[in-house]
Every structure is written in structure tokens, then in C-alpha cells.
Amino acid sequence: MEQLFGLSDRRSLIATLALLPLAACATPMGRYTIEDAVRRLLELSSQRAFARLTAPGGFYDDQLTRIVPPDLGGGKGSAVLAALLRTNAVRNRVAMALNDVAVDLADNATPIVMDAVHRMTLADAVSVLRGGPTAATDLLAREARGSVVEALLPGASRALRSDLFDMLSVALSAAGGKDYAAMADNVSGQIGDAIFRAIGREEAEIRRDPGATHDPILMALLR
Numbered sequence: 001m002e003q004l005f006g007l008s009d010r011r012s013l014i015a016t017l018a019l020l021p022l023a024a025c026a027t028p029m030g031r032y033t034i035e036d037a038v039r040r041l042l043e044l045s046s047q048r049a050f051a052r053l054t055a056p057g058g059f060y061d062d063q064l065t066r067i068v069p070p071d072l073g074g075g076k077g078s079a080v081l082a083a084l085l086r087t088n089a090v091r092n093r094v095a096m097a098l099n100d101v102a103v104d105l106a107d108n109a110t111p112i113v114m115d116a117v118h119r120m121t122l123a124d125a126v127s128v129l130r131g132g133p134t135a136a137t138d139l140l141a142r143e144a145r146g147s148v149v150e151a152l153l154p155g156a157s158r159a160l161r162s163d164l165f166d167m168l169s170v171a172l173s174a175a176g177g178k179d180y181a182a183m184a185d186n187v188s189g190q191i192g193d194a195i196f197r198a199i200g201r202e203e204a205e206i207r208r209d210p211g212a213t214h215d216p217i218l219m220a221l222l223r
Contacts, residue, residue: 037221038125042117042136042199044213045206046110049198053106060099064201065194067098070186094165101159102191108155109148109195116144133207134200141196149192156191157184 052058059065069091117140128136159165160183206213210222 032217032220033122033125034129034221035120035122035125037217038128038136039117039120040215040217041128041203041206041221042120042140043114044215044218045137045199045202046113046117048202049195050106050110050113053195053198054103056103057099058106059102059191059194060096062198064197065102067095067102067187067190067194069094069098070183070190097165098187101156101187102194104159105152105155105191106195108151109192112147112151113140113144113195113199116140116147119143133204137196137200137203140199145192145196148195149188152188152191153184156188157181160184160187 052062053065059067120139120143124139128139131138157180160180206218207222210218213219
């Protein structure tokens with residue numbers, strides 16, 4: 001391994017390490033292991049993503065993460081809801097309210113995402129080296145999306161029953177609460193997906209220019 005670390009081309013080092021057996025990959029890169037570097041990549045990507053998402057307009061102002069009023073389809077309440085949302089003014093107002101809810105709820109996802117990052121295994125780290133620009137985030141989403149959406153659901157349900165959505169109350173109540181649950185599920189899922197899209201974008205940017213992070217771990221792995 002000493003000879004490998006002497007190579008001038010860092011990308012050749014990474015490609016070589018990705019093909020080595022797991023036991024060999026446990027050897028540190030200087031002071032850091034491959035697992036340390038991948039974990040740091042996800043930590044920084046997540047920190048940057050949540051900083052953007054929890055700012056005012058963090059979801060709505062970005063096409064990548066904007067939450068849209070769901071089309072529930074079918075049912076008496078859904079038919080009334082669909083009629084309301086055909087009006088652009090109403091649809092836009094609901095969309096902005098949903099995105100405000102997403103900003104408020106995003107904090108609930110932060111500890112879950114970071115806990116998943118810290119639980120990543122060495123096998124996860126090696127697979128990331130073989131992947132594309134969002135390989136780490138894709139792995140994280142498979143690990144944590146279900147838990148994130150589950151954590152968001154109670155808050156989404158409470159928000160939809162609040163005065164913020166008074167214009168939808170009659171429509172959503174017409175189906176005896178069924179449409180409340182369906183809409184809360186849809187909104188929670190949208191928020192969860194938006195969070196991981198935002199993390200993936202940050203990961204891709206860090207991979208593109210690791211030097212801009214001034215992080216020695218990431219620079220050692222990605223340059």
C-alpha cells in the first residue's frame with residue numbers, strides 16, 4: 001500500500017482502492033480511512049443542503065425541491081379539491097403554504113439523516129467509490145428515506161389541519177378524513193425526496209471541485 005499512496009494521480013489511487021478486497025481498504029489514507037472520507041462527504045453535503053432548505057423560501061424558490069399540491073384522484077373530497085386547485089391563484093397559494101410547511105419540517109429530518117451517515121459501513125464506502133456523482137446520496141436515501149418520511153408525517157398532518165389550509169378544510173373533510181391522510185402522505189414523501197435531491201446536488205458539486213471545500217479528508221479522497 002505504500003507504493004499506492006506515492007502515486008501522483010489521486011484518481012488512480014481511488015480507482016485502485018475501489019477494486020481491492022475490503023480488508024485491504026481498511027488501510028488508512030494517511031490519517032483517514034476511505035470510510036471517514038465518504039462519511040465526511042455526506043456530512044458536508046447534508047449540512048449544505050439543510051442550510052439552503054431551511055432558509056426562507058428554501059423549498060419553493062428552487063425548482064429542484066419545490067413541493068406541489070398533490071393530485072389525489074378519485075373520491076368526493078378529492079373532486080372538490082381538484083376543482084379548487086384548477087384556479088392558479090388558489091394553487092399558487094397552496095403551493096407556497098406547503099413549501100413553508102416543508103421549511104418548518106426539514107429540521108425534523110436532520111438528526112435522522114446524520115444518524116444514517118454515521119452508521120454507514122465500510123462496504124458502503126467502497127461502493128460509493130465505484131459510483132457516480134450522487135452515489136453517496138443514493139446510498140443514503142436507500143438507508144434513510146423511509147425514516148425521514150415517517151418523521152415528517154405527523155407534522156405534515158398537523159399542518160394540513162391548521163388555519164394555513166382553511167380553504168381546503170371542506171374538501172378534505174368530505175371524504176371523512178381519508179383525503180387528509182392521503183395528502184399528508186404525499187406531502188411528506190415530496191419533502192423527503194426533495195431533501196435527498198438537495199443533498200445529491202451538493203455531493204455532485206463537492207465531487208466536481210473538492211478543493212473548494214478546503215477539507216483535507218475530501219481533498220484526499222476526491223482529487
